[in-house]
Amino acid sequence: MTSLKATCSNGINLETSKGCVAGFAFQSLKMGLKAFFTTYQEMKYSLHLFEKKHPDEKKDFNTPLSFFELSAETILHFHHFTELILKDLLRSEHVLLADEGSKKTVVLKKLLMGKPLNADEVSGIRSIEFSEALDRIVDLVNADEITDAATLEFINDSKDVLKKLNTLRNRIWHRGTFVLRYDALDEFVCQYFLPVLNRILSLGRYSGQESLWKYRDLECGFDPLSFLENESDSYSIGKFALAKELGRAAYCNPIRRDSGWTRIFNGEISGRAVTAANSEGHNVSKVTTCPVCGIRSLVVYDDVEVEGEDFETGTYERAWRYTWQVKCHCCSFEINNHLDNGSAYGISIPDYWQAEEM
Known part of the structure; x- marks a missing residue:
């Protein structure tokens, strides 16, 4: 029988083996978008409760557990994507900006000199948490001590949104008792998160990654993400539901480029x-x-x-x-x-x- 250590070491490094920028970030983005787009299908017979002034108790009673799962998946995966992007930006400056300083002298020296670590050394390094990564990026941008600080100013401008994303994730991950309702999830994602996402995707470092996360082009030429962001100031349950369903089906489209x-x-x-x-x-x-x-x-x-x-x-x-x-x-x-x-x-x-x- 294979040892526990050997079993847990038998994996693939996405960055070195697959050339994935920022590790699993764009896979998490894809999973978050798929979960978000699927919320219409789980609520399609109850949307009228959110279009009119019904009490929250009635909305909650008619919300299936399957929606709770999708709401949680959406927040967790968007949080994971954002955290990995923040750390990737920090590591692009220096690896120690995204990790806790190692107490092992040899490991610390290797990190300072940019030398590769072996598997055991890597496993002993603790990555910083989301909130710390955000604070470090903001501090570096404000001090103009990070490459292309001006292009990263949007992170500073969006820190309140990202802090709320972290709070929503923590309420799911640590307490496991709270998810956003259907309409609140729509509004948070489309009005607040998608503009941040769009700015991240516009960074040259992350260009050309669409094949890792984006749905296939729709035959009708409609782009769900662009529509949802552009229409976020005129929210409509039905309008956003149709856009999400078009996006969900685009992810499920089995027809490949001819x-x-x-x-x-x-x-x-x-x-x-x-x-x-x-x-x-x-x-x-x-x-x-x-x-x-x-x-x-x-x-x-x-x-x-x-x-x-x-x-x-x-x-x-x-x-x-x-x-x-x-x-x-x-x-x-x-x-x-x-x-x-x-x-x-x-x-x-x-x-x-x-x-x-x-």
Whole structure:
């Protein structure tokens, strides 16, 4: 049997083996965004509680535990991403700025001289915490003692937001009793965190990392993140829900860029999705092209509503046929008519909700 030490040493260094800048940072960013975008799916039948003045007790009663998980994941992963970025910026100046000073003389000398450490030496170094990393960055920026201090001034300007992010993380991680409600999570992420994220991603050090964290381009050309940040001052539950669902489906889109062997891969996936979509026969209005993946596998469902129905004779005074849900069998994009049409939100996708009298 392998020893515990050997087992726990059998891993991969993302920076040296995979060339990942800032270690696991961008993977954490991706997981946080996926969790945030998924919150609509977990709350899609209860969003009306947040659109009107309902008591918090009713909102909380109708909020499933699955949303609590997603809210916690969003904060934890965004916090982890930010912490790793702060430490990476400090280490780019000197490794000791991001770590506690080692009490071992040889290790300290190696760190001062920029010499590599062995596995045992690395395991003995304790990294500083989020709040300390933030304070050190702010101090260095204010003193103009860090490379490109002017470009990092936004961290100083955003320190209140980042401190709140740290507090939210600690309330989840250490106490395990508090998460933001649906609308509060939307507002914190879109109005406060995304502007900071955008500034981080604009730093030259982190350019070209999109493949590590970003969703695939949407067929309709819509960019969920840009939209959510730009619209943060005019928050609307439905508008943000639609944008998040488009982002979630973009992460789930299995269609890869059409080149070489991926054409075969794409063809198999799209073929199965199209077949599944056209196999549905119950209450289907039509099958159309999905705005996310671009495959003709989006099913538009309809139903009938009647007025003045006589159950004995089977007659009615008036009847309407209306569409109420769409679902893609390829990328899993799915919304219902609890949301308005995209045009009502300024989102350029087809309007799916229609009704006509029969």
